[in-house]
Structures are given as C-alpha cells and as structure tokens.
Amino acid sequence: DVKVTQSSRYLVKRTGEKVFLECVQDMDHENMFWYRQDPGLGLRLIYFSYDVKMKEKGDIPEGYSVSREKKERFSLILESASTNQTSMYLCASSSMDRAGANVLTFGAGSRLTVL
C-alpha cells in the first residue's frame, strides 16, 4: 500500500559529496514537493514541481537542485553537501483537487547526516 517511496531512509555522507535523494509516487499525482524537517521548526519547502520537467523554488532552495524527468519521480540533489544540510528530508505529492484541498501524501523520509 506504499504510495510515496523515498529510496533511502538513512544516509551518511561527507562534506563536499554529491547526494541524490530519490522519490517515486504511484498515484499519478501532478504535484511533487521536497521539504526538510528540523527539530523546533515547521516543514520548510525546498523545491516543488507541478509538471514533468517543471520546477519552482521554495523557501530554502540554496544548495539544492531538483529533477523531474518523469511524472512519478522527483529527485533532490545536493551538489556539495554541507553539515548544515544534515536533516530529515520529506518528499510529498498531491493531485489537483477541485475542492482546493490538495492533500499531501508524504514519503517516510530520508534522514541525511553530513559529516
């Protein structure tokens, strides 16, 4: 019954490494999102996408990039990981909802530690 799958639950990387976080959804949703979740803070939006090959910056895009080559897949890339990117990364998707709710379905998260 898994609907949003994040490829890695736990990753440990070194400063300066390139990191790929993969997210796949099987609900044919148009919208996909990457958030980071840190203690004491609300979810912060990194990037989002409303369609294939389309991407929009969220509130904290610096140090990140994304790729959406297929509708079901949305990848988050850290070009050169830094210690302040140690966090929980959550992927989510939603459909275009006539009622305007656009309920998010989240993946289980990827906990990244950068040493």
Added chain:
Amino acid sequence: GQNIDQPTEMTATEGAIVQINCTYQTSGFNGLFWYQQHAGEAPTFLSYNVLDGLEEKGRFSSFLSRSKGYSYLLLKELQMKDSASYLCAVKDSNYQLIWGAGTKLIIKP
C-alpha cells in the same frame, strides 16, 4: 512575516480528551490542515478546514475561526496510538503551505 503557533508538547491521559490549539498570522487564507506524524514516520492527513466551524471525523474534530486566526484539533477517547506529533499548516494567499513546528502529544496510561 507569516507565523503559525502551536504548543511544543502536551500530555494527556488515555481515555481523556485533549485540545491542541493553533494560531496563525498569514498573508491571506485558503484553508487550514492538520496532519499527524508518528515518530520516524510520514505525516498523514487528518483534516482540512476552509470555512468557520467544526468538522468532525470519528474521534477527531477540527475547528476554525478565520476572524480570530485560530484553529484547534480535538481528540476524544484518547488511545495510546494517538501519541504522535500534530502539525498545523495554513495555505496562504499564494496557495503555499505555511507549517507550524508541531505539537508532540504524549499519552499516559
């Protein structure tokens, strides 16, 4: 700036009722969401309010007052499995979600 306030942590007893408050100051309002997140798991959708009033879903209810910038989530007949964080989020005038930091609810037997 935009702001969502929720208590950091609450404790309640199994079988009791608890109310988790959320106040918001945002540029515009296009709906308020509550999500539940168990430790180490994905947030899951609980409720959506766009009009004033109470929405009831089984043991969970959510209330909204747009004039007061206020919502609450009411959990009745608490069970141990209700121990989780509860996230409040508001959709602003640009239809972007602004998230609160979450309320960790601890249920004691």
